[in-house]
Amino acid sequence: MAWFKREKKGIITSTEDKKETPDGMWNKCPSCKKPLHYAEQVENKYVCQYCAYHLRIGSKEYFEILFDDNQFTELFENIRSGDPLNFTDSKKYTERLEESYLKTGLKDAIRSGTGKLDGQDIVIACMDFNFIGGSMGSVVGEKIARSIDYSIKNKIPFMMISKSGGARMMEAAFSLMQMAKTSAKLALLSKAKIPYISLLTDPTTGGVTASYAMLGDINISEPGALIGFAGPRVIKETIKKDLPKGFQTSEFVLEHGFLDFIVDRRQMKTKLGSFLRMLNS
Numbered sequence: 001m002a003w004f005k006r007e008k009k010g011i012i013t014s015t016e017d018k019k020e021t022p023d024g025m026w027n028k029c030p031s032c033k034k035p036l037h038y039a040e041q042v043e044n045k046y047v048c049q050y051c052a053y054h055l056r057i058g059s060k061e062y063f064e065i066l067f068d069d070n071q072f073t074e075l076f077e078n079i080r081s082g083d084p085l086n087f088t089d090s091k092k093y094t095e096r097l098e099e100s101y102l103k104t105g106l107k108d109a110i111r112s113g114t115g116k117l118d119g120q121d122i123v124i125a126c127m128d129f130n131f132i133g134g135s136m137g138s139v140v141g142e143k144i145a146r147s148i149d150y151s152i153k154n155k156i157p158f159m160m161i162s163k164s165g166g167a168r169m170m171e172a173a174f175s176l177m178q179m180a181k182t183s184a185k186l187a188l189l190s191k192a193k194i195p196y197i198s199l200l201t202d203p204t205t206g207g208v209t210a211s212y213a214m215l216g217d218i219n220i221s222e223p224g225a226l227i228g229f230a231g232p233r234v235i236k237e238t239i240k241k242d243l244p245k246g247f248q249t250s251e252f253v254l255e256h257g258f259l260d261f262i263v264d265r266r267q268m269k270t271k272l273g274s275f276l277r278m279l280n281s
Helices: 038-043 059-066 093-104 138-154 173-191 206-210 232-239 250-255 265-280
Strands: 026-028 035-037 072-075 110-117 120-127 158-164 196-204 218-221
Touching (some): 218 250
Antiparallel strands (some): 110 120
């Protein structure tokens, strides 16, 4: 006979007294499927402590990681997209923008700020995938252009963190124009002999890869990031051949000479700080 006996069966806590787990406290690693506590994610720079998978994060988290004490001045924060084409697909573009503003709290798919990284002055522009897939529209191009102008004026290195599905179809040619616009601005940055660091994160695809993301003085990436122009399915259907294992991962891209190095997010600030000090010496 068991040494204990349940006197009452079932859960007897009333609905009013139940305590729910706050949203966002726990996450599941997409790779190893193990549970991750939010505090552990922050401490580990949003890298899984079990398998080293790099979780997708946005500008808020990258700024916390890279800027000293998370102290920075946001640049050009009030620029918002217009609707030059009066575009409508399943819904109006203006409605889609309003939904994104409310859902993300962002003004567009990019934020830019200036501060210190490991004691070195820097301007960082970072894309946010949660805002319409990190798509490149006129605001993204304009913020990058103005950030580069700020870097040239103040002689401060510029860093671009790319995370995008490509050009924003709702702005059509206005989006595609940003490729030439940002490339021209980067040429001016190079002419002024000011360093440009390009960090490609998961995912960096489409017109963003074809333009400013691949134009860095150094092009770096995080482990396992998806980097490419067209998607694997489109490429496979075009060339009618099976693609190599690991195709379009950052490791594959590094092996074929399109990246300078891959850096773990937990060591990124230290390595970037060393690089900037080397350039300033």
